[in-house]
Amino acid sequence: MCGLCGLLGTEGDWSNSIASALPARQQRFTRIALANRILSFFRLRLEDFQGVSYVLTSPTGHREIVADFGQIWGVAETMTGRPIDPLDPALLAWLSSAPQ
Amino acid sequence: MMTISFDLIALNVITGFLGSGKTTLLRNLLASDFGNETAVLINEFGEVGIDHLLVGEIAPDTVLLKSGCVCCSIRGELKDSLVQLFSRRQKGEVPKFCRVILETTGLADPAPIFATILADPMLRHHFRLGVIVTVVDAFNAALHERLHPEWTAQVAAADRLVLTKRDLVTDQTGEALQKHLQRINPAALVLIGTEVKPQDPLLLTAGLHDSGPEREAERWIQNLRSRPQHESDNRGAPSDDTHSTHSRINSFCLVFDHQINWTAFGLWLSMLLNRHGQNVLRVKGILNIAGADYPVAIHGVQHLVHPPVHLPRWPDADRQSRIVFIVDGIDQETVEESFRTFCEYLK
Numbered sequence: 442m443c444g445l446c447g448l449l450g451t452e453g454d455w456s457n458s459i460a461s462a463l464p465a466r467q468q469r470f471t472r473i474a475l476a477n478r479i480l481s482f483f484r485l486r487l488e489d490f491q492g493v494s495y496v497l498t499s500p501t502g503h504r505e506i507v508a509d510f511g512q513i514w515g516v517a518e519t520m521t522g523r524p525i526d527p528l529d530p531a532l533l534a535w536l537s538s539a540p541q
Numbered sequence: 542m543m544t545i546s547f548d549l550i551a552l553n554v555i556t557g558f559l560g561s562g563k564t565t566l567l568r569n570l571l572a573s574d575f576g577n578e579t580a581v582l583i584n585e586f587g588e589v590g591i592d593h594l595l596v597g598e599i600a601p602d603t604v605l606l607k608s609g610c611v612c613c614s615i616r617g618e619l620k621d622s623l624v625q626l627f628s629r630r631q632k633g634e635v636p637k638f639c640r641v642i643l644e645t646t647g648l649a650d651p652a653p654i655f656a657t658i659l660a661d662p663m664l665r666h667h668f669r670l671g672v673i674v675t676v677v678d679a680f681n682a683a684l685h686e687r688l689h690p691e692w693t694a695q696v697a698a699a700d701r702l703v704l705t706k707r708d709l710v711t712d713q714t715g716e717a718l719q720k721h722l723q724r725i726n727p728a729a730l731v732l733i734g735t736e737v738k739p740q741d742p743l744l745l746t747a748g749l750h751d752s753g754p755e756r757e758a759e760r761w762i763q764n765l766r767s768r769p770q771h772e773s774d775n776r777g778a779p780s781d782d783t784h785s786t787h788s789r790i791n792s793f794c795l796v797f798d799h800q801i802n803w804t805a806f807g808l809w810l811s812m813l814l815n816r817h818g819q820n821v822l823r824v825k826g827i828l829n830i831a832g833a834d835y836p837v838a839i840h841g842v843q844h845l846v847h848p849p850v851h852l853p854r855w856p857d858a859d860r861q862s863r864i865v866f867i868v869d870g871i872d873q874e875t876v877e878e879s880f881r882t883f884c885e886y887l888k
Contacts, residue, residue, distance in 0.1 A: 455846040456807025472804050475887050479808065510807070514815035527812040528875050533882045 454511040466492065476513065482535050483521050487513065549669040550627070550638070553745050554654055556645040556695050557676030558685045562705035562734060563644055566676055570642070573739035580604075580630075580638040582622055584645050619643075619657050620664060627667055640671065640745070650691055651698040652843040659845055670847065672748035675699035676734070680709040682718055693790050696725050697822035697867040698842050700748055700757075705734035725792055728761045728825040728865050749838055749850055758838050759856045762827055765794050765863045790822070793873040795880065797862040800831040805887040809880060810839075810846065818844030820871055826864030827852075839864075 463471065469489060476487050484500045487507075495507045499520050507516050514525045526532065557563045571579065582604050604622050629635045643654065651673060658664050675695045678685065685692040696702065702722050707715050719731050730743065737744055749757045806828070814821060825840040838850045866876060 454811075455841075455848055456803075456811055468804075472808070475804055475808055478887060479812070511811055514812050518815075524816055525812060526816045527809055527883065528817070528871070528879050533879060536882055536886045539886075 454509040456510060472510065476510075478536070478539065479525075479532070480517065481539075482532055483517060483523065483525065485517055485520065550667060551640045551671030551746075551748075551751065552623070552654075552658060552668050553640060553642045553671035554645060554651055554673045555642060555676065556651055556673065556698070557703075558678055558681070558689070558692055558695070559646070560681075561676040561678035562703075563676045565705075566674070566703060566734070566737075567642065567644055570739045570745070575740055575745070577636075578638050579640045579642055580626055580635065582619070582626070582641060582643045584619075584643065619654065620661055623657075623664055623668060641668070642745075650694045652694070652845065655842055655845045655847070659847070669750050671751065672700045672745050673698055674701045674703055674744065675729075676703045676705055677718075677722065678706050679704050679715055679718055680706040693725065694822055696722060696729075697790075699726060699729045701744060702726065702729050702731045703734050703737060703744075704731060707733055707735065723764070725790065726823065726867060727764050727792060727794065728823075730760060730764075749840065750847070754838065754850050755852045755854060755856070758827055758836065758850075758852050761825060761838070762856060762859075762863065765827075765865055766859075790867065790869050791872070792865060792867040793876075794863055794865045795873075795877055797829075797884075799884075800829050801862055802884060802888060803828075803830045803833075803837075805883050806830075808887065809883040810841075813876075813879075814841065814844050814846065817868075817871060820869040821866060822869060823867040824864065826862065828862045828864070829860050 457472075469492070473487050473489055473495070480487055480497075486498045488496045488498065490496045490506060494509070495513065497505045497507055497513065497516055497520065503520055505516050505520060507513050517525050555563050555567055567581065570576065571581065604626055623641070626635070626641065630637060645651070645654070655670060658668055658670055675698065677696065682692075704715070704719065704722075710718070722729070722731055732744070748754075751757075810824070814824075821841075821843060823840075823842055824846075826838070828837045828839060830837050833851075836852045836855055838852055840847050866873075868876075
């Protein structure tokens with residue numbers, strides 16, 4: 442466990458394995474904030490769960506626990522019944538126009 | 542942070558089409574000094590393990606996987622074989638090998654092998670992926686490519702392409718094939734089978750996860766720089782070489798001058814691979830990450846991405862990020878626009 446952040450170990454996802462100057466907790470919240478910018482296009486919201494996993498919530502109140510970042514997009518597709526596609530022009534247009 | 546320790550046992554893969562010369566290469570490797578520290582797993586296609594007998598004379602530690610291709614259906618078998626081999630090593634029943642070579646059948650797609658190592662909580666703490674060698678039969682390459690989609694997957698997944706039976710084709714055909722292979726997989730090193738010495742470190746021991754990853758990264762950069770940014774090899778397009786097919790396989794290299802936000806990049810690539818992983822045969826790149834003094838090398842196969850590697854230095858003053866994609870039916874402009882949008886608006 443990280444004594445400063447209180448995080449138990451780390452998730453096995455490849456995108457979480459780059460050394461960063463940010464404390465682990467802050468890095469985690471930064472990733473969640475950026476992911477939420479994308480997920481809000483699909484009316485989903487991602488939250489931290491005790492520093493060990495994540496909770497994905499749909500507008501109908503459906504909630505799913507997600508173990509690591511690598512699984513978020515697959516779970517989001519199941520919850521929405523839509524493809525979560527970064528090549529989708531509508532998503533790209535929305536990202537470009539949404540306030541940062 | 543997840544890290545790769547260099548004392549993990551390397552799992553090298555030798556793949557290639559039936560009759561391309563995988564077993565010959567393996568026998569040469571095992572007959573050299575290199576064989577002393579190597580255990581071998583052979584995935585035999587068919588009831589009688591003929592290849593196993595051939596290799597068995599040289600390396601008694603050979604374990605024969607029981608059936609068929611190294612694909613999803615026998616991942617469990619691959620895992621069990623590796624666990625068993627590791628257990629025997631720890632008990633002292635076999636010498637302390639530091640490398641395992643897996644020879645796959647001609648029809649195997651290499652991606653599930655990576656999945657087995659990366660996803661298994663036990664294996665990933667004892668094994669790491671080493672260099673992937675694909676043996677290409679120069680004489681039959683055009684035929685294999687036309688008839689079997691696995692051929693392209695094997696070429697795309699390779700870190701080293703060993704060209705065999707080069708003497709059976711004309712110089713012109715051999716050179717055209719070499720260029721064609723480099724267009725499909727620009728980051729792989731092409732070696733001529735007859736010129737490869739078994740003990741040559743370039744063949745198996747100089748990969749990105751071996752000691753000295755910067756030298757491998759420099760080879761990537763060199764290969765990628767020699768390829769213009771907007772040149773893509775669409776093999777569906779008309780061509781006068783004998784290797785063009787109706788496949789939609791395409792490779793292209795994206796080049797970026799600005800530093801890349803790692804978090805945005807991670808989100809983008811994980812989304813891309815989640816949705817299009819089946820069609821992204823390979824992604825390899827050297828990235829200039831914001832806030833980092835040194836480059837980061839990434840590489841992935843289909844849905845899977847290896848743990849990124851921090852390199853100790855840039856090879857020269859050029860600080861551009863380069864990412865090469867080998868894809869099926871996805872065009873460069875779409876990927877580039879998507880990536881630029883994510884980088885620009887996700888900060």
